[in-house]
Amino acid sequence: MASYAERPPQAATRGLLTCVWARSVMPSAVEETRVVPDACVDVMWERETGRMFVAGPDTGPHVTSLAAGELVGVRFHRGHSPVGLGVPADALRDERVELDALWAPSRVDRLADELAATASTERAQDVLSAAVLDGARGRSDPAVPAVLQLARSGARVGEMADSVGLTERQLHRRCLASFGYGPKVLQRVLRFDAAVRLARAGTGLADVAYRAGYADQAHLAREVRAFAGVPLTVLLG
Structure with missing residues (x-):
């Protein structure tokens, strides 16, 4: 069985993030999923593998198999991802990009250690949110x-x-x-x-x-x- 849940982000990150979320998949429920365009950008962490990556804004369906385990994510407000990630959104369009391609390896390594030490979904969401906020630079386009x-x-x-x-x-x-x-x-x-x-x-x-x-x-x-x-x-x- 697969489950998905969202919740509001921490107060400190609400200017940057619209929600935090988690998807859990039981081994017997591994299945294909279809992600469709919504003009959003997400940063994600796979608990079982430790992988951290960014899902850019899509222009078409992204079909993938859901691996068993937990996937934790934070979602930027539309138009705000350049502040948190340091790259224009069109550089990520239709891409799934490893986080260490965008952030310094030392920063990614520290985040990986902090996430691996989390014992709950909520704590992992908060750690990932804080990391995005800590790295935020500048302001979103005022338009x-x-x-x-x-x-x-x-x-x-x-x-x-x-x-x-x-x-x-x-x-x-x-x-x-x-x-x-x-x-x-x-x-x-x-x-x-x-x-x-x-x-x-x-x-x-x-x-x-x-x-x-x-x-x-x-x-x-x-x-x-x-x-x-x-x-x-x-x-x-």
Whole structure:
């Protein structure tokens, strides 16, 4: 059997992280999982192997087998990963990158020792969160909140650029650095994520299409195929 749970991060990290989470898989429940785009970046630690890695912002499905054991993760607020990781988000797009490729080996070694000494999931989450916070440098792009709001509203790229006082080229470059996507792809990913959340909450597909901002169910179906690789009903299981 596999289980997944999220909780809010510690107060000190709430400006940087949106949640901490853990997935546990029993040996008899090893199975394939499909991770779909959500414009988020996560740092993860596998308790059984000690592996630490980063999952960048995806543009398509990432299908992998869940290994038996516990996977602990922390998730950045959208647009905030460059502060915690020290690299632009587009450098991680569609990638799974070992943490020691981004941070100094001595820092990664210390973190590995601290995580290995944890006796509980909650303690491991707190250690991983603190490590991300300790390494944070600078500030997120101040345009991030406005860009997210505009992208969710369905504003045209030109309108988004005008609203935040940038040219379209500047907006594209800064969106790539913060989110890993240009503004148009960011819009599509956010709309897709909203649709998946609505569907998982039990909303009918026709209402999902309308409430998430799609032209019709056919439009929704095409976008789900593009981002998930399977129909929405299959994705929901």
